[in-house]
Amino acid sequence: MSSNRSTPLTAxxxxxxxxxxxxxxxxxxxxxxxxxxxxxxxxRDRLFAQCRNMSIDILFLRDDDIPEYVRDGVADLxxxxxxxxxxxxxxxxxxxxxxxGYCSLAIAVPEQSPLKRISxxxxxxxxxxxxxxxxxxxxxxxxTAEMVLLKGSVEIAPALRVADAICDLVSTGxxxxxxxxxxxxxxxxxxxxxxxxxxxxxxxxxxxxKLLLRAQGVxxxxxxxxxxxxxxxxxxxxxxxxxxxxxxxTVVPLADPGFIAVHSVVLEEAFWDVVEKIRExxxxxxxxxxxxxxxx
Ligand code: PRT
Ligand code: ZN
Numbered sequence: 001m002s003s004n005r006s007t008p009l010t011a012x013x014x015x016x017x018x019x020x021x022x023x024x025x026x027x028x029x030x031x032x033x034x035x036x037x038x039x040x041x042x043x044r045d046r047l048f049a050q051c052r053n054m055s056i057d058i059l060f061l062r063d064d065d066i067p068e069y070v071r072d073g074v075a076d077l078x079x080x081x082x083x084x085x086x087x088x089x090x091x092x093x094x095x096x097x098x099x100x101g102y103c104s105l106a107i108a109v110p111e112q113s114p115l116k117r118i119s120x121x122x123x124x125x126x127x128x129x130x131x132x133x134x135x136x137x138x139x140x141x142x143x144t145a146e147m148v149l150l151k152g153s154v155e156i157a158p159a160l161r162v163a164d165a166i167c168d169l170v171s172t173g174x175x176x177x178x179x180x181x182x183x184x185x186x187x188x189x190x191x192x193x194x195x196x197x198x199x200x201x202x203x204x205x206x207x208x209x210k211l212l213l214r215a216q217g218v219x220x221x222x223x224x225x226x227x228x229x230x231x232x233x234x235x236x237x238x239x240x241x242x243x244x245x246x247x248x249x250t251v252v253p254l255a256d257p258g259f260i261a262v263h264s265v266v267l268e269e270a271f272w273d274v275v276e277k278i279r280e281x282x283x284x285x286x287x288x289x290x291x292x293x294x295x296x
Contacts, residue, residue: 014055018075021060028100029079036214083190093196101192103171108181110158118185121145127157128167137187155179220294224265229286233260238281
């Protein structure tokens, strides 16, 4: 037996997944892992949790540290914002965009600023916590500007006359509005992403592939609704086109002759259009439920 077995954190063969301990990505990361079937408890101030049903540990870290931990193999997988990866350029595998934690990195100026176009930024001061990403962007646009590096509260830099513009993350835009700032240019877009260590061992690769399939199943499911309704059998051909599902809809005859019950899945984004069309062709008793997992 290896001496590594003495502490759970170094247990041999255990896969480790690093997620943000406390912040904007924590809730989405925890929800995803749980929907992927990982059973574990979270307590405040705990730095790691052991899954009770799989040989997996969850590490709770500051988001900025996650790429390095994954690169170094301290964790095998991690969930982090693309913005952090773009900034740190740490070499890890980008495995799966996760469809939460959406934001954009944007350059913003005071509402009354004379700066109107990105070319106006030449020779100006831009406050940011994302110097590498901003530097690449400015270089691409052939603009030379001064960067003011701030760790937090970047949005107050113009009011303090520390900078003429800022380059910061924006999601709802309310922080910008509160500080009377307006977006001049979007530098990049971001969402949470599942990352992995490059070249994992064959044993770990197998578990990672299983977990990826589960994560994709959870994500696919979120895009769809399960729909059931009754219709006249004569409308079947139209209905098949409306709700094709994976292969074709499930059609069950009703006790009432000439009528059918149809079961299928519908993309959430097309849902209301489809429902209206179902009603137009005589569909009724429309029942809709969420899809928990969807494995194609
Ligand atoms: O303690 P730790 O280092 O782990 O956390 P943190 O404070 O560095 O990060 P946190 O929790 O604020 O953000 C974690 C990740 O969430 C980021 O790396 C992004 O990938 C993502 N994310 C999504 C955001 C935002 N939206 C966001 N709006 N991160 C930060 N913000 C901030 C932004 O910096 C600005 O101050 O929210 C403010 C603007 O928000 P709106 O809604 O007013 O536009
Ligand atoms: Zn952070």
